[in-house]
Amino acid sequence: MLAGKSYLMIPGPTPVPPAVVAAMSRPMIGHRSADFADLYRRVADKLRRVCQTSNEVFVLTSSGTGAMETAVANVISRGDKVLALITGNFGERFARIARAYGASVVEVNFGWGGAVDPQVVADYLRDREIKAVLATQNETSTGVANDIAALGRLLADHPALLLVDAISGLGGMDIRTDEWGVDLLVGASQKALMLPPGLAFVTVSPKAWRVIERNEGPRFYFDLQAARKAQANWNAPFTPAVSLFFGLEAALDMILAEGLPRVFERHALLAAAVRAAVRALGLELLAPDEHASHTVTAVVGPEGVAVDELRRVLYSRYGVSVAGGQGVLRGKIFRIAHMGFVDRADVLAVLAALEMALAELNYPVALGSGVRAAQEVFLGRRQS
Numbered sequence: 001m002l003a004g005k006s007y008l009m010i011p012g013p014t015p016v017p018p019a020v021v022a023a024m025s026r027p028m029i030g031h032r033s034a035d036f037a038d039l040y041r042r043v044a045d046k047l048r049r050v051c052q053t054s055n056e057v058f059v060l061t062s063s064g065t066g067a068m069e070t071a072v073a074n075v076i077s078r079g080d081k082v083l084a085l086i087t088g089n090f091g092e093r094f095a096r097i098a099r100a101y102g103a104s105v106v107e108v109n110f111g112w113g114g115a116v117d118p119q120v121v122a123d124y125l126r127d128r129e130i131k132a133v134l135a136t137q138n139e140t141s142t143g144v145a146n147d148i149a150a151l152g153r154l155l156a157d158h159p160a161l162l163l164v165d166a167i168s169g170l171g172g173m174d175i176r177t178d179e180w181g182v183d184l185l186v187g188a189s190q191k192a193l194m195l196p197p198g199l200a201f202v203t204v205s206p207k208a209w210r211v212i213e214r215n216e217g218p219r220f221y222f223d224l225q226a227a228r229k230a231q232a233n234w235n236a237p238f239t240p241a242v243s244l245f246f247g248l249e250a251a252l253d254m255i256l257a258e259g260l261p262r263v264f265e266r267h268a269l270l271a272a273a274v275r276a277a278v279r280a281l282g283l284e285l286l287a288p289d290e291h292a293s294h295t296v297t298a299v300v301g302p303e304g305v306a307v308d309e310l311r312r313v314l315y316s317r318y319g320v321s322v323a324g325g326q327g328v329l330r331g332k333i334f335r336i337a338h339m340g341f342v343d344r345a346d347v348l349a350v351l352a353a354l355e356m357a358l359a360e361l362n363y364p365v366a367l368g369s370g371v372r373a374a375q376e377v378f379l380g381r382r383q384s
Ligand SMILES: Cc1ncc(COP(=O)(O)O)c(C=O)c1O
Pocket: 011, 012, 063, 064, 065, 066, 090, 136, 138, 139, 140, 141, 165, 166, 167, 168, 188
């Protein structure tokens, strides 16, 4: 491996484009200045376009979990009944945060590798006492994408709010906040938005504001009413990560210049190529095709190969970082992310390295078969 040369194919942090790095190296400005206010106003406008919403959007200086906590803390009061739809690690985390804020959480677990079944959710929603539904758009721990549009339809005539963790989908997969009826959409900087870690986002619907204004539950750093008050002057209640705001504008400009439909197509194509390659190599995909994430692909560890050893060879010999499994899937899967500043050549390089690493670990692999399958997808000669 060449020093400083690497392929960061983990589901966040992800590669940061040179234009974003350059923007972040600008001289500092005061966060109470007119310059920052202008920047925040522009960034919020661009972020709303990426979130496909006309709702208010807040940029928080925190990791993604902070935005999940913001969503929960602001709308859930002690004792509220909350429906948590779980398909893996991050769905479990959402439920744990709600419990920490005193919610009475009804967990519906579709299994790690499974997807939310809207029919099952419809049954639970006969209970009109449910105050909020917690869902994960893209379950990063399993590479499963959930049907948020279907959940929105179910909630159209239900009093509950729809809270969606779109942290590893936003900027890579279609998420129509308004059209799908998402009340609080949560995102983070270090995924498909191509920034370093440190910023998180939350959009808030008018229906959610009505709940927030009545909610007397505890919150301080993540108080959306304080954020709204500050934002009236395009300010943040506490010192924001100013350099990341510079980078955010550059990243949003890139996404909007490429155009959302093309960004989504690119991610779908990369996912299809990775899935085709995995199949051609005789390996097993964790997520079924109909629920496959477009930003991260989970691969079941091949028979006779220790996943951590495979990851070690990939990194030490080829500079390729892929993620391991989390929770119950630790040691059982590895995850190749293809989100954000990633293109076809990155995917081909990583697949070639994967084949070589497998061969070095004596796994019977037909060299070139995975790369070829991906190339065929890219050339439009194969689906996935
Ligand atoms: C779907 C999802 N939710 C939540 C998180 C947590 O975000 P953070 O680590 O930025 O707090 C992640 C991070 O990987 C994620 O992928």
